Each structure stands twice: as structure tokens, then as C-alpha cells.
Amino acid sequence: MCLPLLGAAQGNGPGVRGGRAAALGNASVTLADVWAVGNNAAGLGVLTRPEAAVYADNRFLIPEFGNAALAAALPLGKQPAGSTATAAPHGVVGVELQRFGGKLYNEQRAGVGYGYRLGLFSVGARADVLQVRIEGLGSRRAVALSLGGQAEVIPQKLTFGAYLYNLNQARLAEYQAERVPTVLKAGLSYRATPKVLLLVETEKDVEQAADFKAGLEYQVVEALALRAGVATLTEQMTGGLGLRFGRARLDYAAAWHNALGLSQHISVSLRLEPKTEAAP
Amino acid sequence: MRRLGKWVRQNRAGAWLLAALLSAVGALPARAQVQDYPRQRPDLDRLMQELFAEPQSDQVPYEDLYETLLQYLQTPLNLNTATREELTGLLLLSQPQITALLEHRERNGALLSLYELQSIDELDLRTIYRLAPFATVGEPSGNAVRGPLWQRIRQEDNNALFLRYERVLEERKGYTAPTLNSNGTASSRYLGSPDKLLVRFRTSHARDFSVGLAAEKDAGEQFAWSPSTRRYGFDYYSAHLGLFERGQLKAVIVGDYQLQFGQGLLLSSGLQVGKGAETITTLRRSNLGIRPYTSVLESSFFRGAAATVAPAPGWRLTGFASLKRVDATLRSALADSLEEETTDFASGLLLTGFHRTASELRNRRSLREGVVGGNVSFAPAGSQLSLGLTAVGTTFGQPLQRRPEPYNRYEFGGRQNLAVSAHYSYGWRNLSLFGETARSSSGGLGTVNGLLASLGSDVDAAVLYRHYARNFHTLYGNAFGENTRNINESGLYLGLKLRPVARWELSAYYDQFRFPWLRYQVSAPSRGYDWLVRVAFSPTKTSQLYAQVRTRQKAYDADDVRPMPEPVPTLRRSLLLFYDTNPTPILSLRTRLQGTHHRQHLGPRRTGYLLAQDVAVQPLRTLRLSARYALFDTDDYDTRQYAYEQDVLYAFSVPALAGRGTRVYALAEYKMGRHVTVWVRYASTTYRGQQTVGSGLEEIQGPQRSEVKAQLRLTL
Numbered sequence: 001m002c003l004p005l006l007g008a009a010q011g012n013g014p015g016v017r018g019g020r021a022a023a024l025g026n027a028s029v030t031l032a033d034v035w036a037v038g039n040n041a042a043g044l045g046v047l048t049r050p051e052a053a054v055y056a057d058n059r060f061l062i063p064e065f066g067n068a069a070l071a072a073a074l075p076l077g078k079q080p081a082g083s084t085a086t087a088a089p090h091g092v093v094g095v096e097l098q099r100f101g102g103k104l105y106n107e108q109r110a111g112v113g114y115g116y117r118l119g120l121f122s123v124g125a126r127a128d129v130l131q132v133r134i135e136g137l138g139s140r141r142a143v144a145l146s147l148g149g150q151a152e153v154i155p156q157k158l159t160f161g162a163y164l165y166n167l168n169q170a171r172l173a174e175y176q177a178e179r180v181p182t183v184l185k186a187g188l189s190y191r192a193t194p195k196v197l198l199l200v201e202t203e204k205d206v207e208q209a210a211d212f213k214a215g216l217e218y219q220v221v222e223a224l225a226l227r228a229g230v231a232t233l234t235e236q237m238t239g240g241l242g243l244r245f246g247r248a249r250l251d252y253a254a255a256w257h258n259a260l261g262l263s264q265h266i267s268v269s270l271r272l273e274p275k276t277e278a279a280p
Numbered sequence: 281m282r283r284l285g286k287w288v289r290q291n292r293a294g295a296w297l298l299a300a301l302l303s304a305v306g307a308l309p310a311r312a313q314v315q316d317y318p319r320q321r322p323d324l325d326r327l328m329q330e331l332f333a334e335p336q337s338d339q340v341p342y343e344d345l346y347e348t349l350l351q352y353l354q355t356p357l358n359l360n361t362a363t364r365e366e367l368t369g370l371l372l373l374s375q376p377q378i379t380a381l382l383e384h385r386e387r388n389g390a391l392l393s394l395y396e397l398q399s400i401d402e403l404d405l406r407t408i409y410r411l412a413p414f415a416t417v418g419e420p421s422g423n424a425v426r427g428p429l430w431q432r433i434r435q436e437d438n439n440a441l442f443l444r445y446e447r448v449l450e451e452r453k454g455y456t457a458p459t460l461n462s463n464g465t466a467s468s469r470y471l472g473s474p475d476k477l478l479v480r481f482r483t484s485h486a487r488d489f490s491v492g493l494a495a496e497k498d499a500g501e502q503f504a505w506s507p508s509t510r511r512y513g514f515d516y517y518s519a520h521l522g523l524f525e526r527g528q529l530k531a532v533i534v535g536d537y538q539l540q541f542g543q544g545l546l547l548s549s550g551l552q553v554g555k556g557a558e559t560i561t562t563l564r565r566s567n568l569g570i571r572p573y574t575s576v577l578e579s580s581f582f583r584g585a586a587a588t589v590a591p592a593p594g595w596r597l598t599g600f601a602s603l604k605r606v607d608a609t610l611r612s613a614l615a616d617s618l619e620e621e622t623t624d625f626a627s628g629l630l631l632t633g634f635h636r637t638a639s640e641l642r643n644r645r646s647l648r649e650g651v652v653g654g655n656v657s658f659a660p661a662g663s664q665l666s667l668g669l670t671a672v673g674t675t676f677g678q679p680l681q682r683r684p685e686p687y688n689r690y691e692f693g694g695r696q697n698l699a700v701s702a703h704y705s706y707g708w709r710n711l712s713l714f715g716e717t718a719r720s721s722s723g724g725l726g727t728v729n730g731l732l733a734s735l736g737s738d739v740d741a742a743v744l745y746r747h748y749a750r751n752f753h754t755l756y757g758n759a760f761g762e763n764t765r766n767i768n769e770s771g772l773y774l775g776l777k778l779r780p781v782a783r784w785e786l787s788a789y790y791d792q793f794r795f796p797w798l799r800y801q802v803s804a805p806s807r808g809y810d811w812l813v814r815v816a817f818s819p820t821k822t823s824q825l826y827a828q829v830r831t832r833q834k835a836y837d838a839d840d841v842r843p844m845p846e847p848v849p850t851l852r853r854s855l856l857l858f859y860d861t862n863p864t865p866i867l868s869l870r871t872r873l874q875g876t877h878h879r880q881h882l883g884p885r886r887t888g889y890l891l892a893q894d895v896a897v898q899p900l901r902t903l904r905l906s907a908r909y910a911l912f913d914t915d916d917y918d919t920r921q922y923a924y925e926q927d928v929l930y931a932f933s934v935p936a937l938a939g940r941g942t943r944v945y946a947l948a949e950y951k952m953g954r955h956v957t958v959w960v961r962y963a964s965t966t967y968r969g970q971q972t973v974g975s976g977l978e979e980i981q982g983p984q985r986s987e988v989k990a991q992l993r994l995t996l
Contacts, residue, residue: 190780192735192736192738192739192778192780193735193736193737193738193739195735195736196735196736196739198739198776198778214788214790216735216741216776218733218735218741228741228743228774230774230790230792230811232790232809232811232831235792235807235809237772237774237790237792256772256792258792258793258794258807258808258809259794259807
């Protein structure tokens with residue numbers, strides 16, 4: 001029983017968000033898109049347009065190991081018309097709703113994140129309200145706080161990212177002091193050529209062995225990206241593709257676990273038209 | 281030329297080469313037709329380190345691979361006639377580089393000089409330096425202009441006779457007088473002397489002919505003339521005569537030969553690297569067809585005849601037949617009272633090639649093996665498509681029946697095996713797709729498929745999937761895999777090679793595999809992974825620094841006593857730091873630091889360590905001296921250390937070092953005139969706190985084991 005859980009998610013951990021991250025072996029700490037709300041809130045800082053996204057995954061083809069999430073991001077502050085700024089003047093706020101599990105065991109979460117970009121640096125923070133429910137045992141609630149940062153070490157080329165999930169070490173149950181995992185992730189992304197992005201990342205849960213992850217994204221053409229990745233701790237190899245149709249993006253990923261088999265991830269995101277009026 | 285100028289501006293070293301070329305052309309206008317690049321001594325040691333990540337055992341026939349590279353060295357590949365497959369077979373060029381070279385040849389005609397390679401954009405200077413010792417630019421004209429065959433063979437400069445002698449200096453138990461066992465029989469001893477002897481002759485001309493002969497006696501083997509036991513002096517002989525490019529007859533070899541088709545799933549010759557620090561170019565195997573065999577590995581070759589014809593452009597038909605005797609342990613089935621006669625069967629094939637004791641001699645060449653087969657390949661000229669079909673049928677004199685252990689459940693048994701396969705390869709833009717799928721008569725399927733992609737000028741990626749069913753039987757195949765044989769395995773490999781900035785190179789792979797059935801010492805289906813990262817930095821043209829980490833996790837039965845054998849994950853992590861520099865043209869220094877840690881599931885962590893310093897000097901043009909001093913300290917045999925050592929030409933050495941101690945060797949190479957070269961080598965390992973070295977018949981009283989080796993090369 002512990003093996004599937006290890007492979008699935010680190011129960012209440014930061015988890016996987018978005019088909020793009022999933023295809024890259026979940027080496028996602030340096031990514032900057034709407035799913036940064038779950039992967040590293042600092043990545044929200046680069047968004048200049050409102051964006052909404054939906055994500056679903058299924059682990060090892062087991063129906064109870066399904067995960068679904070909804071996310072939205074909203075840049076704050078007025079963008080001058082025709083602006084080419086790379087960041088919103090007052091940062092970006094993101095919200096996320098997520099549910100994992102089936103009837104017997106499930107986890108729910110509501111999170112609010114905020115990312116702000118200043119020059120080559122971005123910082124972010126996030127608060128989660130987590131609820132774990134086990135049939136017959138009732139449910140528990142906890143609040144987890146997270147912090148993240150991203151920095152362009154070599155502009156446009158090399159980016160460093162770090163994310164600390166649940167720094168307050170939220171407690172779920174008195175019994176054996178069961179806590180929400182505290183996880184620190186740090187990684188680099190390297191744009192080897194305009195079409196190739198390489199990522200490496202290490203992730204350490206206080207109570208688990210360290211995971212090393214790596215991903216490769218190849219932008220074949222404007223509309224199509226191919227991705228591959230590995231994660232050593234969970235012995236998973238991943239692959240996937242991303243499609244872009246105008247303002248919409250679709251990302252699909254398949255992950256192969258050496259013992260447990262196939263997992264699938266899909267996400268769709270939609271960028272809204274620029275607004276001339278400031279959002280509240 | 282404009283492009284060349286731009287290139288020169290970017291690369292100062294290249295500019296020097298180019299300046300050298302231009303001045304040479306200016307100085308020798310009459311000979312400017314084919315400008316010879318002064319052939320450099322190839323750094324085989326370094327090349328081997330680049331191809332193999334880390335030697336894992338002394339069982340792997342590295343020698344065979346080494347041999348192939350040396351063959352290219354002796355008969356360099358003519359870049360003006362080389363096919364895509366031949367260029368791939370060199371393992372030094374990526375697919376886009378090969379395409380660029382072929383296109384260059386197409387556009388501008390034959391290369392005039394190796395220097396011309398610099399004008400091909402895709403070929404960087406480092407690649408050219410690596411390639412140069414193995415390649416040449418000859419005239420693409422036919423052989424007929426050089427006179428009749430016997431004259432060509434007689435006049436060929438490229439011939440060499442090797443005589444090699446080798447011996448361990450200390451007395452080993454196998455050479456002492458036999459003692460009596462408890463049941464009154466004399467204990468087993470080696471029958472022959474501790475000298476190892478090798479005689480070898482080879483002469484060849486690329487795309488024309490190849491003649492070779494080899495004879496070997498291993499240490500402990502006897503010189504004996506005894507036709508009844510099929511012994512005629514030396515223990516092992518090999519010979520071949522091969523002719524190439526005779527119109528429609530592309531190749532014919534009589535004698536010992538090797539075959540390589542497709543991805544090597546059914547037929548694969550020596551050039552198989554597998555997982556190494558060269559994470560991209562070594563994945564794809566090439567369709568090399570029939571190749572001569574003169575190696576002294578006493579297995580993995582065919583004996584008989586093979587021929588390839590080209591009935592129509594793009595088509596190749598190969599047929600071969602082989603009949604030889606192989607080493608096997610023969611058993612007699614227990615006589616059943618109801619059966620009239622006992623049936624003999626072979627319980628296993630032996631590949632070591634040692635025939636030193638009475639029991640080894642009994643198994644020597646005891647099983648008849650006949651192989652027939654063929655290949656049809658279609659590769660239209662000017663396209664990057666290649667398709668083919670291969671069939672290999674094997675018949676043994678006695679049925680093969682392995683020991684009835686659970687892990688042998690799906691192994692090959694019986695007298696006959698027929699395997700057929702289809703292979704393909706296709707190149708498109710920056711992609712190269714290849715694969716082979718085979719079925720053996722047991723019904724088992726094997727497939728290996730890969731994709732190489734050049735994602736940018738500085739980024740290469742590869743992915744390879746293989747699946748070899750537990751009942752897939754390929755007896756001469758050696759396609760990519762974690763196991764040494766292609767059976768009971770499936771896996772997925774991802775490789776990456778990156779040159780982020782000039783002088784730096786990063787290569788990495790991650791491979792994940794599963795063994796759906798039991799294996800030797802693994803009593804349950806198991807899985808594992810293996811990854812490697814190497815960062816190489818070349819601060820100058822003559823120095824190189826690299827760091828490498830390799831981690832491999834596989835399951836093995838737990839060492840501790842359990843009611844049932846149970847495989848547990850076993851992790852092995854190795855680190856290697858290597859620095860190589862030539863401070864002056866005559867001096868070369870090399871430092872190697874390597875360490876391993878090995879841990880069985882939750883067990884204790886055991887470590888191994890090795891630090892080696894090499895020095896090589898060339899005080900005279902004709903004399904080269906090299907030496908190593910190394911210290912090693914390992915907790916046990918699992919953390920033993922392997923390090924390549926320089927050896928006499930064509931020999932290969934990677935001793936396993938376990939325990940605590942020192943290892944030294946010294947090697948001298950002296951060129952006595954144009955026709956004679958002599959090598960002498962002394963190597964010794966001294967162990968601390970050990971009363972004996974080795975075990976069984978190899979046991980030595982005392983803490984030291986040393987060996988001498990001498991080799992003579994005569995060019996006739």
C-alpha cells in the first residue's frame with residue numbers, strides 16, 4: 001500500500017500540476033505559467049494576461065487515484081494599452097481548487113497564491129487550506145503556507161527556482177504527529193537553443209529520500225512542443241506533447257512507472273484577451 | 281570559402297590547421313592532389329573511456345570492441361567511399377554530421393584532404409581530431425589498376441605479424457604438484473605451462489581483400505598434437521580470406537567471420553558498446569554485413585563461408601553457413617531401466633575459451649554447432665531509408681538442456697533454433713529512426729526501436745525502447761540492453777548530449793528496465809534503473825578534465841539468511857574524476873580518481889576507492905614509455921575497482937582490484953627501424969594484509985601478483 005502512495009503523490013504534498021510539468025518529469029520549479037500557482041507561485045509573476053486552466057490526471061489506471069484541479073490567474077494593475085511589459089505592475093494573484101482520490105479516501109484543497117516579478121527576479125507565496133477525508137474516520141483540515149522564488153541567472157538562458165512547501169509544518173493528526181509533508185524543491189532550467197529547454201530539479205520531502213528530476217522540452221514548431229522527463233525516486237519516465245491553438249493550450253503527458261505502469265495527465269488552459277481596464 | 285573564413289575567425293586552432301594546410305599546398309604544388317594529414321597516434325585509452333561509462337566486469341569482451349577500433353586504425357575508413365552505415369559504425373559521428381559529410385561529398389566531389397573536413401559546418405574541431413586517426417581520404421578508384429590480386433596482397437604495406445608472450449611470475453596453485461583428495465583421487469591441476477602465446481598475421485586493404493591468421497595458447501593450456509581430442513599444437517586457431525567489391529559480389533569470406541545486421545538482435549559482431557558516456561552515437565547499430573574475424577576470443581564468431589551480392593542497385597543479398605564445435609558441458613541422462621540407451625545432452629555453453637584442466641579439456645569443442653542464414657537488405661541510393669530481413673537457423677549436435685533451475689525455465693532448450701527478424705532505419709531532417717523486431721522458434725519476440733534527434737547544433741537527444749521476451753532466444757545477438765544477452769528484459773532509455781559553451785560537454789542518460797522473469801541470483805521478477813551524468817571540460821587542445829557519476833539500482837537476492845531467497849534493491853554509485861594533460865609534446869600526465877559505494881537495501885554502505893597516476897614520455901621518436909602507480913582500498917569484492925590500463929598494441933587490460941594495495945605497471949614501446957616494433961610490459965599488484973592472492977587454482981602464496989608481457993610486430 002505504501003508503494004502506490006509513494007508513486008502517486010506524497011499525500012498532501014505539492015503534487016503535479018499541469019500536463020506540461022507532468023511531461024517534464026515534474027521538474028517544474030522554474031516554470032512560469034498559470035500552473036505555477038501549484039508548482040512555484042513565483043512563476044505567476046510573469047503573466048500579463050488573465051488565464052484559466054483545468055487539469056486532470058489518473059495514476060496507474062486506478063480510478064480512485066484520480067486528481068482534478070481548476071486554476072485561474074489574474075494580473076493586478078493596469079497595463080498600458082499596447083504594452084510589451086513582461087510583468088504585471090502589481091503582481092499576479094492565482095487561485096486553485098484541487099481534489100484527489102475517490103470515495104474512501106480523498107483530499108481537497110483550496111489555495112491562493114501571489115507572484116511578483118522585479119527585473120530578473122520573481123518571488124511568490126501561497127496559502128492552502130487542505131482537507132483530508134477518510135471514509136469512517138472523518139476528515140481533518142490544515143493550513144499550509146509556501147514560499148517560492150525564481151531568478152534568471154543568465155537572462156533568457158538560465159533560470160534558477162526554489163520552492164518551499166508547507167513551511168509551517170501543518171499538523172494533520174495528533175496520532176504519531178502526522179503532518180502535511182514539508183517539501184523543498186530547487187532546480188535550474190536552461191534554454192539550450194531557442195527551441196530546446198532543459199530542466200533539472202531536486203525535491204526533498206523531510207521524510208522521504210531525495211528525488212532527482214530532469215526534463216526536456218522541444219518546441220518543434222510554434223504550435224507543437226514535445227517533452228520527455230525522468231524522476232529517479234519514483235522510477236518514472238515521462239513523455240508528452242503540448243499543442244497551441246490561438247489562445248488555448250492543451251498539454252498531455254504519459255508517465256511510465258517501472259512497477260505500477262501507466263499514468264496520464266492532461267490540462268487545458270485559456271488565456272483571456274487583454275483588457276484595457278484594470279481588474280479589481 | 282566565405283563560410284570557411286567565418287569558421288576560421290571563430291576557431292583559432294582551426295586557423296592554425298588551415299594555415300598549415302595552405303602552406304603545405306603552397307610548398308608542394310605537385311603533390312597537392314591528395315594532401316596527407318600527419319597521422320596522429322589515437323588516444324585509444326581516452327576513447328575507450330568515452331565509449332564505456334565504466335567497466336562493470338572482466339567478462340565483457342571489451343577486447344572485441346577494441347579490436348574493431350584497431351582495425352579501423354590499421355585500415356582507416358576511406359571517407360570518399362564510406363557508406364552511411366560504415367560511418368555510423370565508427371561511433372564517432374552523429375547522424376547530422378554523417379549527413380553533412382555525405383552531402384558535402386555529393387556536392388563537391390571527393391575530399392582532397394582530411395583538412396577539408398573543417399569546411400563542413402557540422403564537424404567541430406574536436407570531432408575531427410577524434411576522427412582523424414581512423415579515417416583517410418583515398419581515391420575512390422577501383423582496385424584493378426593496382427594489378428592482380430596476388431600482387432596486391434604481396435605489395436600491400438598494411439601487413440603485420442604479431443608475436444606475443446605473457447606470463448604471471450608467481451607460482452599459482454594450478455601449476456604445483458597435485459595433492460590427493462579425501463576420496464583418493466588427485467586434485468585438478470593445469471596441464472600446460474603458465475606461458476601464454478599468441479601469433480597473429482593480418483594483411484588487408486579496405487574494399488579489396490583481407491587475409492588473417494591467428495593462433496593462441498592460454499596460460500595453463502598444453503601444446504599437444506592429438507587429433508583424437510582435436511588438438512593440433514596451439515589450442516586455438518583462426519584464419520580467414522576475404523575479398524570485397526568484385527563487381528556485383530560485394531564481399532566473400534572463407535574461414536572465420538562475423539556478421540552484423542540491423543540492430544544486432546540476431547547477428548551482431550564486436551562493435552557493441554551499450555550504455556556509456558557516449559550517450560547518443562553508440563545507440564544505433566549499423567548494417568556492416570560480413571566482417572573478417574581474427575580476434576582471439578574463442579567464441580562469438582562463425583566458421584565457414586559467407587558472401588554478399590548486390591543483384592540490383594540498393595539491394596544486398598547475404599548468405600552464410602558456419603560449422604564449428606563449441607565448448608559445452610555434456611551430460612548423460614540417468615539411464616532409465618525402460619530405455620535402451622542413454623541420451624547425451626549439453627547443459628550449458630562455455631564461452632571462456634580456457635582448456636587448462638582435464639575437465640575443461642573434456643568440454644572443449646564437445647558440441648557441434650551448425651548455423652545457416654541470410655539477410656536481404658534494401659537501401660535505395662540517395663535516400664536515408666534502409667529495410668531488411670534476416671534469418672538465422674542453428675542446429676546443435678546434442679540437445680541443449682540447462683539445469684532445471686527456475687531462472688532457466690524459459691531459456692533455450694533443444695537442438696534447433698530458428699530466428700527471423702525485420703529491421704529498418706530511416707533518417708529525416710534531424711531525426712534518425714531505427715529498429716529491429718525478431719521472433720525465435722520458441723515464439724518469443726524481441727524488439728528494439730530507437731530515435732536519435734539533433735534538437736539543435738549543440739543538443740542531441742535519444743530514446744530507445746527494447747523488449748526481449750523471457751522466451752526469446754537469440755544465440756548470436758547482442759542488441760542494446762542491460763543484460764549481456766537479449767532475453768527477459770524490457771526497458772526505456774533516454775540520452776542527452778549537450779555542448780552549452782565551447783570546451784564544455786555534458787552527457788547524461790537515464791535507463792529504466794524490468795526483468796519479467798527470474799534471473800541468476802534474483803529469485804523474483806525485478807526491476808531497476810541506471811543513470812549517468814558526465815561533464816567534460818577541455819581547457820586546451822591537449823588537456824581534458826571530466827567528472828562522472830553513475831548510479832545503478834538493481835535487485836539481487838539479499839545476502840542475509842532468509843527463509844526464502846528474496847531480491848532487494850541494491851544500489852551501486854560510482855564517481856570518476858579524470859584529468860589528462862600534455863604539458864609538453866613529449867610528456868603526458870593522467871590522474872584518475874574513482875570511488876564506488878554499494879549498498880544492499882537497508883544494509884551497510886560499502887565503499888571502494890582508487891587513485892591512479894599515469895605518466896607517459898616519448899623521449900625519442902621511436903621510444904615511448906608509460907607507467908602507472910595506483911592505490912586502491914575497497915571494502916569487499918562488490919566495490920572492486922576497474923581502471924583501463926595501457927597495454928601492448930591489440931591487447932586490452934582492465935584488472936579488477938579488490939582489497940587494499942597498490943598496482944603498478946610500466947610499458948615500453950620501441951620502434952626498431954621500419955619493420956620491427958617491440959613492446960614490453962610489467963605489471964604488479966601488491967596487497968596489504970593478505971597471505972594469498974586469488975582463489976582456487978589461481979591462488980598465489982604471498983601478497984603479490986605480477987605479470988610480464990612482450991610483443992613483437994613485424995611488417996613484412
